Amino acid sequence: MEQLLQDAAANFSWWEASAVVLGIAYLLLAVRESLWCWYAAAASTAIFLFLxxxxxxxxxxxxxxxxxAMAAYGWxxxxxxxxxNNPLQISRWSLRQHCVAISLVLVAASASGTLLSLNTNAALPYLDSFTTWGAVLATWMVARKVLENWLYWLVIDAISIGLYLDRGLYLTTLLFVVYIVIACYGYWQWRQHYLQTHN
Structure with a gap:
């Protein structure tokens, strides 16, 4: 644990810290269904792109x-x-929609993971691909206000923790631990709102 803290201090970056704070703001605002979440998402994303x-x-x-692109689309x-042209309401997907979506993520992750492992020096290409394609789907679900997006994020965020630890992105790892907590709360909050509007 002491070595982990020393590594985190040695790798500290104000850019990463800013992206983490904006990422947390994005999720907390998304839980509240605030349009401001998309502004925070865009700023955090721009920093993480380079990191x-x-x-x-x-x-x-x-x-x-x-x-x-999804920050603009989601807004x-x-x-x-x-x-x-009224504000979008929370919806749910059928079991069939989930099965199709998960299958597409697995196929895309397998294909891109293979391409990356054969043609690049990408780190952890299959895990990187899985979390990426899963996040593509889950972000689209957030933009469409699909309730189960929060459950998808629980899986993606848990796997991402290992990915970022391996790369020495300790603040980002901490961010994803916080994301898991917020995703649990987000699911509960959106489910309450969904039940209130569909009874």
Missing amino acids: FWDVNLVMESGLQVYYL WQWRRGGND
Whole structure:
């Protein structure tokens, strides 16, 4: 534990700290269904794009470009994506939709993991690919206000913790521990809101 703390202190970065704070702000605002979450997401994402590239997490770096686009899309969807240009409401997916979505993530992760392992020096290419494609799906679910997005994030965030520890991104690892707690709370909060509006 002492060595972990020493490594974290040696690798401390104000950029990483800023991205972490903005990432937490994004999730807390998303739990409250606040449009401001998308501004925090865009700022955090822009910083992480460069941080991940710097430590050879190629897929994670590329994911940040997608996140930037999704910040704009999510803002628009939450503001005008509902019926008659009203704010978007929380919805749920069927079991069939989940099975299709998970299958697509596994196929995409396998394909990109293989390509990365054969053609690049990417670190942990299969785990990097799985968390990336899972995050692509889960972020789209957040933008569409699909309740189960929070459950997907629990799995993705738990795996990401190992990925970031391996790369020495200790503040980002801590961020993802916090994300797990917030995802549990987010699911509970959105589920309460969903039940109130669908009874």
